[in-house]
Amino acid sequence: MITLYHCANARSLRVLWALEELELGYELKMLPFPPRFLARDYLEINPLGTIPFLIDGETRMTESSAICHYLAARENSALAVAPHEPGFGAYLNGLFQGEATLTFPQTVVIRFSRWREDQNKPDVAAEYSRWFKARLRMAEQILAGADYYAADRFTVADISIGYALMLAIALGLDDGFSERLRDYWDRLSSRPAFLRAQVSQAKAGEEQGVPGSFI
Numbered sequence: 785m786i787t788l789y790h791c792a793n794a795r796s797l798r799v800l801w802a803l804e805e806l807e808l809g810y811e812l813k814m815l816p817f818p819p820r821f822l823a824r825d826y827l828e829i830n831p832l833g834t835i836p837f838l839i840d841g842e843t844r845m846t847e848s849s850a851i852c853h854y855l856a857a858r859e860n861s862a863l864a865v866a867p868h869e870p871g872f873g874a875y876l877n878g879l880f881q882g883e884a885t886l887t888f889p890q891t892v893v894i895r896f897s898r899w900r901e902d903q904n905k906p907d908v909a910a911e912y913s914r915w916f917k918a919r920l921r922m923a924e925q926i927l928a929g930a931d932y933y934a935a936d937r938f939t940v941a942d943i944s945i946g947y948a949l950m951l952a953i954a955l956g957l958d959d960g961f962s963e964r965l966r967d968y969w970d971r972l973s974s975r976p977a978f979l980r981a982q983v984s985q986a987k988a989g990e991e992q993g994v995p996g997s998f999i
Contacts, residue, residue, distance in 0.1 A: 785809055785810065785811055786803065786808060786809065786810040786811070786838065786839070786840045787810065787811045787813060787838070787839040787840075788800060788803065788810055788811070788812055788813065788836060788837070788838055788839075789813045789815055789819075789826070789829070789830065789835055789836060789837040789838075790812055790813065790814060790815065790835055790836060790985065790988075791814070791815050791816070791817040791818075791819065791835050791998045792814065792817075792985045792986070792989055792994070792995075792996060792997045792998060793950075793951075793954070793985070793997040793998055793999065794817060794835055794836075794998045795835070795836065795848045795883070795887060795947060795951075796835040796836030796837075796848060797947055797950075797981060797985070798836075798848040798849065798851075798852055798882075798940075798943050798944060798947045799836045799838060799848055799851045799852060799855070800812065800981045800984060800985060801943050801946075801947075801977060801978055801981045802851070802852040802855050802856065802863070802940055802943055803855065803981075804977035804978070804980045804981045804984065805863055805940075805943070805975075805977040806855055806856065806859050806861055806863065808855065808859070812984060812985065812988040813992075814985070814988050814989045814992045814994040815835060815994060816994055817835075817998035818833070818998075819833055819834075819835060820832075820833025820834070821833075830846065832846060834846055836848050836851060838851050838854075847883070848883060848944075848947075849879050849880055849882060849883045849940075849944045852879070852940035852943055852944060853879055853940055855940075856939070856940050862937060862939070863938070863939050863940050864939060864940060865934055865935045865939055865941075869935060870935065871934040871935035871936070872934075872935075874926070874933065874934035874935070874941075875933070875934035875935060875939055875941045876941075877934075877941075878926070878933040878934055878939075878941030878942070878944060878945055879940060879941045879944050880944070881922065881923075881944070881945065882941070882943075882944025882945040882946075882947060882948050883944060883948075885919050885922070886916065886919055886920075886923075886945065886948035886952075887947070887948045887951065889912040889913075889915045889916040889919065890912075890916055890948065890951050890952065890955060890957070892908065892909070892912040893909045893912050893913055893916070893955055893957070894955070894999065896908040896909040896912075897909035898955075898999065913955075913957055916952065916957055917957065917960040920960060920961075920965065923945060923965065923968075924962060924964060924965065927964055927965070927968055928964070931968075931971065933945055938972075938975070942972055943972075946968075946969065946972040946973070946978075949961075949965065949968070949969045949972075950969070950973070951999075953969075954997075954999050955999065
């Protein structure tokens, strides 16, 4: 049984979404955000105190985009793009772009605008908001002639990019979204597996006494 440590709607949602797409069984352990401060016992499991944290037998993983690829490749699923397929490079680029290029500036916005009042720095948050919006240009270009990010099909690269779009909407950074990006997000967020992931985290949070979203 796969175990996933997760905060509601945090980047670990990528992994939960992938698990639902792959229809894999899992145990969901809900944590308050940020767990390194609010769930100190968690540091004994994951010394980084970050989420996600995935346990699959002897495997331990902490990087959301890498976990999504691991799961899809492990299952030999079309949610991953194989090295011999056209679009393999675009797939890998999108997989990591979602985290390193798009989610990174969003986390800075959260840190300096929403998390701790003593760390509020509106100028820093505004600068990284502009940075995020500028970085959407690559996604715009790739999606100009395609419904999905790579290989003419939905893959976990779309989960990686899609989470960044979801977070942008939650943070009010979607004012720069084009109609193309909004249509893309509508396609992703209407997928049954995404909707099941939302239900799963809400149910687990209620049962485990960890309600609400991290933002």
